[in-house]
Amino acid sequence: MAIESSCDETACAIVKGGREVIANVVASQIKIHEEFGGVIPEIAAREHLEAINVVIDETFKQAGVTGKDVTAFASTVGPGLVGCLLVGMNAAKTLALAYDKPFIGVNHLNAHLAANFIDTNLEPPFIALLVSGGHTQIIKVSSFSEMEIIGETIDDAVGEAFDKIARVIGLGYPGGPKMDKLAQEGKSNIDLPKVHVEGLDFSFSGLKTAIINLHHKTPDINKADLAASFEKDVAEILLENTKKAVNETNINKIALAGGVSANSYIRKAFKELEEKENIEIYYPELKLCTDNAAMIASAGYYNYLKGNFSDLKLNAVPNLKL
Ligand code: KG4
Ligand code: ZN
Numbered sequence: 001m002a003i004e005s006s007c008d009e010t011a012c013a014i015v016k017g018g019r020e021v022i023a024n025v026v027a028s029q030i031k032i033h034e035e036f037g038g039v040i041p042e043i044a045a046r047e048h049l050e051a052i053n054v055v056i057d058e059t060f061k062q063a064g065v066t067g068k069d070v071t072a073f074a075s076t077v078g079p080g081l082v083g084c085l086l087v088g089m090n091a092a093k094t095l096a097l098a099y100d101k102p103f104i105g106v107n108h109l110n111a112h113l114a115a116n117f118i119d120t121n122l123e124p125p126f127i128a129l130l131v132s133g134g135h136t137q138i139i140k141v142s143s144f145s146e147m148e149i150i151g152e153t154i155d156d157a158v159g160e161a162f163d164k165i166a167r168v169i170g171l172g173y174p175g176g177p178k179m180d181k182l183a184q185e186g187k188s189n190i191d192l193p194k195v196h197v198e199g200l201d202f203s204f205s206g207l208k209t210a211i212i213n214l215h216h217k218t219p220d221i222n223k224a225d226l227a228a229s230f231e232k233d234v235a236e237i238l239l240e241n242t243k244k245a246v247n248e249t250n251i252n253k254i255a256l257a258g259g260v261s262a263n264s265y266i267r268k269a270f271k272e273l274e275e276k277e278n279i280e281i282y283y284p285e286l287k288l289c290t291d292n293a294a295m296i297a298s299a300g301y302y303n304y305l306k307g308n309f310s311d312l313k314l315n316a317v318p319n320l321k322l
Contacts, residue, residue, distance in 0.1 A: 001059070001070045001095070002297035003052070005088030006080025006108050007133070008039045010051040012059040013293035014070065018301035019117050023062035024294045026287070027051040030174060037173050038163075045083030052091050059293075067099040072309075074300030077105035078320030079134065085316035093312050104300045105310040108291075109135060109322045113147075114302065115284035115295035116255040122282050125251045129242050130322075131266075132258030133159035138200050138245045139322065141255075144302045149322060150249075151200025151241055158234055159260045161208040165230060168212050169223050179227045180263050186224025188232035190214070200241050200248075207233055228265075235269040242270075246279055255282040262289035 004011040008029040014022040029047050033039045060066060075092035078085060089105070096103035113128045128139040128147075136158045138151035156164070159176055166175025171182065195206040211230050214221055242254055256270060261283050274281040288294060303309075 001072075002074040002106065002293045002300050003056070003088040003092045004076050004108075004111075004291055004293040004296045005048045005052070005084050006076045006078070007084060007291060008033055008044055009291045010048045010055050010088075011291065011293035012055045013297050014059060014063045014065065015118070015294055015297035015301060018114070018298045019119060021118060021294050022065075023059045024287075024292060025055050025059045025062065026292055027055050034173055037167060039081075039173075041081045041083060044081060045087060048084050048087040052087055056091060056095075067095055067101075070095075070099065070101060072096070072102040072104055072300065072304050073099075074104040074106050074296055074303070076108045076111065076296055077310075077314060078317035079108055080316075080318060082316050082318045085318065089314070089316055097312065102304065102309040103312055103314075104303050104308065105314045106296045106299045106303065107320055107322065108296070109320075110147075111295040111299040112257040113139065113141065113255065114299035115257060115288040115292070116282045117298050118284065118288055118294060120282060122253070122255060126253035126255050126282070127242060127245045127249065127251050128255045128257055129238060129261075130257045131158045131238065131260035133157060133163065135258065136202055136204070137322070138242060140245070140249055140251070145306060147322065150245060151202065153202040153204060154197060155203050155205035156208055158204055158238070159258070161204045161234075162260065164208055165211050165227075169215050169226065176259060176263065179231070180265070182224050183227035183231045183265060186222060186226070186228035188225070188228040190225055190229035192229060192233050194233070194237075200245055202237060202241060204234070204237075231263065231265045235266045238266065239269055239273060243273070243277075243279075252278055253280045253282070257284065257289070259290045262286050
Protein backbone atom coordinates (compact mmCIF):
# COMPACT_ATOMS: atom_id res chain seq x y z
CA MET A 1 0.00 0.00 0.00
CA ALA A 2 1.32 3.45 -0.82
CA ILE A 3 0.45 7.07 -0.13
CA GLU A 4 1.31 10.04 -2.34
CA SER A 5 0.98 13.59 -1.02
CA SER A 6 3.93 15.50 -2.50
CA CYS A 7 1.94 18.30 -4.14
CA ASP A 8 -1.76 18.77 -4.86
CA GLU A 9 -3.21 15.24 -4.91
CA THR A 10 -3.88 13.13 -1.83
CA ALA A 11 -3.65 9.57 -3.09
CA CYS A 12 -3.57 6.02 -1.77
CA ALA A 13 -3.31 2.72 -3.65
CA ILE A 14 -2.77 -0.97 -3.21
CA VAL A 15 -0.73 -2.74 -5.90
CA LYS A 16 0.09 -6.43 -6.15
CA GLY A 17 3.47 -7.61 -7.41
CA GLY A 18 4.40 -4.14 -8.64
CA ARG A 19 2.15 -4.41 -11.69
CA GLU A 20 -1.46 -5.10 -10.73
CA VAL A 21 -3.60 -2.30 -9.30
CA ILE A 22 -6.02 -3.56 -6.63
CA ALA A 23 -7.29 -0.12 -5.57
CA ASN A 24 -6.34 3.40 -6.61
CA VAL A 25 -7.87 6.49 -4.99
CA VAL A 26 -6.94 10.10 -5.82
CA ALA A 27 -8.42 13.20 -4.15
CA SER A 28 -7.48 16.21 -6.26
CA GLN A 29 -7.11 19.73 -4.88
CA ILE A 30 -7.60 21.40 -8.28
CA LYS A 31 -10.82 23.16 -7.25
CA ILE A 32 -9.12 24.72 -4.21
CA HIS A 33 -5.95 25.96 -5.96
CA GLU A 34 -7.78 27.09 -9.13
CA GLU A 35 -8.89 30.22 -7.31
CA PHE A 36 -5.25 31.27 -6.67
CA GLY A 37 -3.89 30.27 -10.08
CA GLY A 38 -1.42 27.79 -8.57
CA VAL A 39 -0.62 25.59 -5.58
CA ILE A 40 -0.34 27.38 -2.21
CA PRO A 41 1.88 25.06 -0.08
CA GLU A 42 0.24 25.74 3.32
CA ILE A 43 -3.26 25.27 1.94
CA ALA A 44 -2.16 22.09 0.15
CA ALA A 45 -0.72 20.62 3.37
CA ARG A 46 -3.92 21.39 5.29
CA GLU A 47 -6.04 19.82 2.54
CA HIS A 48 -3.91 16.64 2.68
CA LEU A 49 -4.59 16.44 6.42
CA GLU A 50 -8.32 16.78 5.79
CA ALA A 51 -8.37 14.14 3.07
CA ILE A 52 -5.83 11.54 4.13
CA ASN A 53 -7.93 9.32 6.40
CA VAL A 54 -10.89 9.29 4.03
CA VAL A 55 -8.61 8.39 1.11
CA ILE A 56 -6.94 5.54 3.07
CA ASP A 57 -10.32 4.14 4.24
CA GLU A 58 -11.68 4.27 0.70
CA THR A 59 -8.62 2.40 -0.61
CA PHE A 60 -9.05 -0.42 1.94
CA LYS A 61 -12.76 -0.54 1.08
CA GLN A 62 -12.19 -0.73 -2.70
CA ALA A 63 -9.54 -3.41 -2.26
CA GLY A 64 -11.61 -5.41 0.23
CA VAL A 65 -8.57 -5.95 2.48
CA THR A 66 -7.33 -4.70 5.85
CA GLY A 67 -3.91 -3.55 7.02
CA LYS A 68 -3.13 -7.12 8.08
CA ASP A 69 -3.21 -8.25 4.43
CA VAL A 70 -0.73 -5.58 3.32
CA THR A 71 2.94 -6.60 2.89
CA ALA A 72 4.49 -3.16 3.37
CA PHE A 73 3.49 0.51 3.57
CA ALA A 74 5.19 3.06 1.32
CA SER A 75 4.99 6.80 0.85
CA THR A 76 6.67 9.55 -1.16
CA VAL A 77 9.64 11.09 0.70
CA GLY A 78 10.48 13.66 -1.98
CA PRO A 79 10.83 15.68 -4.05
CA GLY A 80 7.83 17.81 -3.13
CA LEU A 81 6.43 20.33 -0.67
CA VAL A 82 7.69 19.52 2.80
CA GLY A 83 4.43 20.08 4.70
CA CYS A 84 2.58 17.95 2.15
CA LEU A 85 5.14 15.12 2.14
CA LEU A 86 5.02 14.89 5.95
CA VAL A 87 1.28 14.17 5.96
CA GLY A 88 1.61 11.10 3.72
CA MET A 89 4.81 9.90 5.37
CA ASN A 90 3.32 10.07 8.86
CA ALA A 91 0.22 8.20 7.73
CA ALA A 92 2.28 5.41 6.11
CA LYS A 93 4.63 5.18 9.10
CA THR A 94 1.66 4.94 11.47
CA LEU A 95 0.12 2.12 9.44
CA ALA A 96 3.48 0.30 9.30
CA LEU A 97 3.86 0.63 13.06
CA ALA A 98 0.28 -0.39 13.82
CA TYR A 99 0.39 -3.49 11.60
CA ASP A 100 4.04 -4.30 12.30
CA LYS A 101 5.03 -4.17 8.62
CA PRO A 102 7.99 -2.51 6.85
CA PHE A 103 7.86 1.17 5.92
CA ILE A 104 9.37 2.12 2.56
CA GLY A 105 10.17 5.71 1.58
CA VAL A 106 9.88 6.18 -2.19
CA ASN A 107 11.46 8.72 -4.53
CA HIS A 108 8.61 10.39 -6.45
CA LEU A 109 10.66 10.60 -9.68
CA ASN A 110 11.54 6.95 -9.52
CA ALA A 111 7.84 6.24 -9.03
CA HIS A 112 6.85 8.18 -12.16
CA LEU A 113 9.05 5.77 -14.13
CA ALA A 114 7.55 2.78 -12.27
CA ALA A 115 4.09 3.80 -13.52
CA ASN A 116 5.21 2.15 -16.76
CA PHE A 117 5.42 -1.26 -15.05
CA ILE A 118 1.72 -1.27 -14.21
CA ASP A 119 -0.28 -3.56 -16.49
CA THR A 120 2.71 -4.11 -18.80
CA ASN A 121 5.63 -6.48 -19.00
CA LEU A 122 8.20 -3.71 -19.47
CA GLU A 123 11.61 -4.74 -18.13
CA PRO A 124 14.84 -2.70 -18.03
CA PRO A 125 16.94 -1.75 -19.89
CA PHE A 126 14.98 1.15 -21.34
CA ILE A 127 15.29 4.89 -21.96
CA ALA A 128 12.91 6.94 -19.83
CA LEU A 129 11.75 10.42 -20.74
CA LEU A 130 10.56 12.02 -17.52
CA VAL A 131 8.50 15.13 -18.21
CA SER A 132 6.78 16.55 -15.15
CA GLY A 133 6.11 19.90 -13.48
CA GLY A 134 9.65 20.27 -12.17
CA HIS A 135 11.71 17.81 -14.24
CA THR A 136 12.65 17.11 -17.85
CA GLN A 137 15.18 14.32 -17.98
CA ILE A 138 16.34 11.50 -20.21
CA ILE A 139 17.25 8.56 -18.01
CA LYS A 140 19.07 5.38 -18.93
CA VAL A 141 17.38 2.71 -16.82
CA SER A 142 19.74 -0.29 -16.77
CA SER A 143 17.96 -2.29 -14.08
CA PHE A 144 15.26 -1.77 -11.45
CA SER A 145 17.87 -0.09 -9.24
CA GLU A 146 20.45 1.36 -11.63
CA MET A 147 19.57 4.54 -13.45
CA GLU A 148 21.56 7.41 -14.86
CA ILE A 149 20.42 10.84 -16.02
CA ILE A 150 21.95 11.28 -19.49
CA GLY A 151 20.16 14.50 -20.47
CA GLU A 152 18.15 17.21 -18.77
CA THR A 153 16.80 20.70 -19.13
CA ILE A 154 19.22 23.53 -18.47
CA ASP A 155 16.34 25.90 -17.60
CA ASP A 156 12.55 25.32 -17.49
CA ALA A 157 10.93 21.92 -17.18
CA VAL A 158 8.37 21.24 -19.93
CA GLY A 159 5.45 21.13 -17.47
CA GLU A 160 6.57 24.41 -15.94
CA ALA A 161 6.65 26.04 -19.41
CA PHE A 162 3.14 24.70 -20.17
CA ASP A 163 1.89 26.11 -16.84
CA LYS A 164 3.54 29.52 -17.26
CA ILE A 165 2.23 30.02 -20.81
CA ALA A 166 -1.25 28.92 -19.73
CA ARG A 167 -1.22 31.48 -16.92
CA VAL A 168 -0.07 34.34 -19.20
CA ILE A 169 -2.61 33.63 -21.96
CA GLY A 170 -5.36 33.42 -19.36
CA LEU A 171 -6.10 29.69 -19.19
CA GLY A 172 -5.27 29.42 -15.49
CA TYR A 173 -4.36 26.40 -13.38
CA PRO A 174 -3.75 23.55 -14.09
CA GLY A 175 -2.09 24.80 -17.27
CA GLY A 176 -0.93 21.63 -19.03
CA PRO A 177 -4.31 19.93 -19.51
CA LYS A 178 -5.92 23.24 -20.54
CA MET A 179 -3.20 23.89 -23.15
CA ASP A 180 -3.64 20.33 -24.43
CA LYS A 181 -7.36 20.87 -24.95
CA LEU A 182 -6.97 24.32 -26.55
CA ALA A 183 -4.21 23.12 -28.90
CA GLN A 184 -6.60 20.58 -30.40
CA GLU A 185 -8.65 23.48 -31.80
CA GLY A 186 -5.60 25.24 -33.29
CA LYS A 187 -3.06 24.93 -36.11
CA SER A 188 0.67 24.73 -35.54
CA ASN A 189 1.32 27.55 -38.04
CA ILE A 190 3.47 29.92 -35.97
CA ASP A 191 7.25 29.87 -36.47
CA LEU A 192 9.13 29.87 -33.19
CA PRO A 193 12.87 30.05 -32.50
CA LYS A 194 14.63 26.71 -32.06
CA VAL A 195 17.28 26.66 -29.36
CA HIS A 196 20.11 24.24 -29.95
CA VAL A 197 21.68 22.66 -26.87
CA GLU A 198 24.68 20.33 -26.94
CA GLY A 199 24.30 16.61 -26.34
CA LEU A 200 21.07 15.29 -24.85
CA ASP A 201 20.21 18.38 -22.80
CA PHE A 202 17.16 20.59 -23.35
CA SER A 203 16.26 24.26 -23.10
CA PHE A 204 12.65 25.43 -23.09
CA SER A 205 12.80 28.95 -21.69
CA GLY A 206 13.50 30.58 -25.11
CA LEU A 207 10.47 28.87 -26.62
CA LYS A 208 8.30 29.82 -23.65
CA THR A 209 9.44 33.47 -23.75
CA ALA A 210 8.85 33.66 -27.52
CA ILE A 211 5.24 32.52 -27.03
CA ILE A 212 4.67 34.95 -24.17
CA ASN A 213 6.18 37.87 -26.15
CA LEU A 214 4.04 37.04 -29.20
CA HIS A 215 0.95 37.03 -27.01
CA HIS A 216 1.84 40.46 -25.54
CA LYS A 217 2.86 42.07 -28.86
CA THR A 218 -0.05 40.68 -30.91
CA PRO A 219 -2.99 40.59 -28.49
CA ASP A 220 -5.42 39.25 -31.10
CA ILE A 221 -3.19 36.30 -32.06
CA ASN A 222 -5.08 33.01 -32.05
CA LYS A 223 -4.38 31.36 -28.68
CA ALA A 224 -5.23 27.89 -29.94
CA ASP A 225 -2.63 28.30 -32.72
CA LEU A 226 -0.09 29.47 -30.14
CA ALA A 227 -0.77 26.41 -27.99
CA ALA A 228 -0.62 24.04 -30.97
CA SER A 229 2.64 25.58 -32.25
CA PHE A 230 4.26 25.36 -28.83
CA GLU A 231 3.18 21.74 -28.38
CA LYS A 232 4.48 20.74 -31.81
CA ASP A 233 7.91 22.29 -31.20
CA VAL A 234 8.13 20.77 -27.71
CA ALA A 235 7.25 17.33 -29.08
CA GLU A 236 9.90 17.70 -31.84
CA ILE A 237 12.61 18.61 -29.33
CA LEU A 238 11.65 15.76 -26.97
CA LEU A 239 11.57 13.28 -29.86
CA GLU A 240 14.89 14.41 -31.31
CA ASN A 241 16.83 14.00 -28.07
CA THR A 242 15.15 10.77 -27.01
CA LYS A 243 15.90 9.28 -30.43
CA LYS A 244 19.49 10.41 -30.05
CA ALA A 245 19.62 8.65 -26.66
CA VAL A 246 18.30 5.45 -28.28
CA ASN A 247 21.01 5.62 -30.95
CA GLU A 248 23.79 6.33 -28.46
CA THR A 249 22.83 3.55 -26.03
CA ASN A 250 21.48 0.97 -28.48
CA ILE A 251 18.47 0.57 -26.19
CA ASN A 252 15.39 0.60 -28.39
CA LYS A 253 12.70 0.90 -25.72
CA ILE A 254 11.36 4.29 -24.59
CA ALA A 255 9.09 4.85 -21.59
CA LEU A 256 7.43 8.23 -21.14
CA ALA A 257 6.66 9.34 -17.60
CA GLY A 258 5.37 12.30 -15.57
CA GLY A 259 2.39 14.63 -15.91
CA VAL A 260 3.32 15.92 -19.39
CA SER A 261 3.28 12.35 -20.76
CA ALA A 262 -0.52 12.73 -20.51
CA ASN A 263 -0.31 15.26 -23.36
CA SER A 264 -2.26 13.92 -26.31
CA TYR A 265 -0.04 15.45 -29.03
CA ILE A 266 3.18 14.21 -27.40
CA ARG A 267 1.72 10.71 -26.93
CA LYS A 268 0.70 10.63 -30.59
CA ALA A 269 4.09 11.91 -31.79
CA PHE A 270 5.90 9.12 -29.88
CA LYS A 271 3.44 6.49 -31.07
CA GLU A 272 4.24 7.49 -34.67
CA LEU A 273 7.91 6.93 -33.91
CA GLU A 274 7.08 3.35 -32.93
CA GLU A 275 5.33 2.82 -36.25
CA LYS A 276 8.20 4.34 -38.28
CA GLU A 277 11.22 2.92 -36.49
CA ASN A 278 12.12 -0.20 -34.61
CA ILE A 279 11.51 1.37 -31.20
CA GLU A 280 9.03 0.15 -28.56
CA ILE A 281 7.14 3.00 -26.88
CA TYR A 282 5.55 2.76 -23.44
CA TYR A 283 3.48 5.33 -21.60
CA PRO A 284 1.28 4.93 -18.56
CA GLU A 285 -2.50 5.13 -18.92
CA LEU A 286 -3.65 8.73 -18.45
CA LYS A 287 -4.54 8.60 -14.76
CA LEU A 288 -1.15 7.04 -13.97
CA CYS A 289 0.81 9.82 -15.75
CA THR A 290 -0.09 12.55 -13.28
CA ASP A 291 0.48 12.14 -9.53
CA ASN A 292 -1.05 8.98 -8.06
CA ALA A 293 -0.18 6.40 -5.41
CA ALA A 294 -0.25 3.30 -7.62
CA MET A 295 3.11 4.35 -9.08
CA ILE A 296 4.48 4.87 -5.53
CA ALA A 297 3.32 1.36 -4.61
CA SER A 298 4.94 -0.11 -7.73
CA ALA A 299 8.28 1.57 -6.97
CA GLY A 300 7.83 0.54 -3.33
CA TYR A 301 7.45 -3.08 -4.41
CA TYR A 302 10.78 -3.07 -6.26
CA ASN A 303 12.42 -1.51 -3.18
CA TYR A 304 10.79 -4.22 -1.05
CA LEU A 305 12.26 -6.95 -3.29
CA LYS A 306 15.72 -5.50 -2.69
CA GLY A 307 15.10 -5.26 1.06
CA ASN A 308 15.30 -1.46 0.90
CA PHE A 309 13.25 -0.70 4.00
CA SER A 310 13.29 2.74 5.60
CA ASP A 311 13.72 3.74 9.21
CA LEU A 312 10.66 5.25 10.88
CA LYS A 313 12.88 8.26 11.65
CA LEU A 314 13.26 9.00 7.92
CA ASN A 315 12.50 12.64 7.17
CA ALA A 316 10.96 14.24 4.08
CA VAL A 317 13.49 15.39 1.45
CA PRO A 318 11.90 18.28 -0.51
CA ASN A 319 14.66 18.46 -3.15
CA LEU A 320 15.38 14.73 -3.47
CA LYS A 321 17.09 13.82 -6.77
CA LEU A 322 16.60 10.68 -8.85
O1 KG4 B 1 3.96 14.55 -12.71
P1 KG4 B 1 3.05 15.64 -12.31
O2 KG4 B 1 1.60 15.32 -12.08
O3 KG4 B 1 3.57 16.36 -11.03
C1 KG4 B 1 4.93 16.55 -10.80
O4 KG4 B 1 5.55 15.62 -10.23
O5 KG4 B 1 5.42 17.63 -11.22
O6 KG4 B 1 3.20 16.73 -13.45
C2 KG4 B 1 2.49 17.93 -13.42
C3 KG4 B 1 2.78 18.67 -14.69
C4 KG4 B 1 2.16 20.07 -14.68
O7 KG4 B 1 3.10 20.99 -15.15
C5 KG4 B 1 0.99 19.91 -15.64
O8 KG4 B 1 0.64 21.12 -16.27
C6 KG4 B 1 1.54 18.89 -16.62
O9 KG4 B 1 2.22 17.97 -15.81
N1 KG4 B 1 0.47 18.21 -17.38
C7 KG4 B 1 0.32 18.33 -18.72
C8 KG4 B 1 -0.83 17.57 -19.07
N2 KG4 B 1 -1.33 17.01 -17.92
C9 KG4 B 1 -0.51 17.42 -16.91
N3 KG4 B 1 1.04 19.01 -19.64
C10 KG4 B 1 0.63 18.95 -20.91
N4 KG4 B 1 -0.46 18.25 -21.32
C11 KG4 B 1 -1.21 17.55 -20.44
N5 KG4 B 1 -2.28 16.88 -20.85
ZN1 ZN C 1 4.71 13.92 -10.06
